[in-house]
Amino acid sequence: MEYLFYSLAAVALISGALVVFQTHPLRSALWLIVNFFAVAGLYLLAHAEFIAAIQIIVYAGAIMVLFLFVIMLLNLRQPEEELARPRLGLKIAGITVAVLSAVLIGMGLAKVVLKPVTELPVGLGNTESVARLLFTDYLLPFEVTSVLLLVAIVGSVVLAKAKLR
């Protein structure tokens, strides 16, 4: 179990680093799919089977296909243009800010005392328990989600339309 976690974590971290440091966005997108699959495996390890399936279907399926379509649609010819303008100082500053904020969050998290529950209730993480909670306690947020998706659909259609006036 631990070795499975370690190997999946290593895959997620390496593919995540490759997403950040690839020159062409197409390669970044492909490595991001690897990252999503590794994280889905970690969800499976944490008894979240439904979320793992949704992760693969929604993220690795729908969202990444959308990314790949847009990358192909834009037909980018000069992926090395970004490398021609290195701006090393800005990069070092960005990495420093990110790492320092991570240290800050980590110090905060390290102070949290966790008392994990040991006994497993029946059927945690399967679709039935998720659905029961989703359609009782979280019914209103679930319905608001549909409005959000409708707004996103209308917004993206309007934004990507040929003539804006």
Place this chain on the structure above:
Amino acid sequence: MVVPVNYYLGLSLALFTLGAIGVLIRRNILIILMCIEMMLNAVNLAFIGFADAFKAVDGQIFVFFVMTVAAAEVAVGLALVIAIYRNRATVYVDDLNILKW
């Protein structure tokens, strides 16, 4: 047998930092959007780790909502990228300096 929640939190923090580094140092707007996705994924991982530690399904519900917001964000973001590319023929954020004067 069970992986401790600290491991999940550490991995989530590392993935979040990677995404933040990508957002801060890259200038291709598509890669910045992908790095934002990676940061959202890191947060989801923390939610799932906590849900596993506390044996509560609520964390998984929140992951569900985060995924919905991520999907909406990607749809609108990529539509914006297309609109910007049509007007300015660029995907590099340092070419978009019209608000800077």
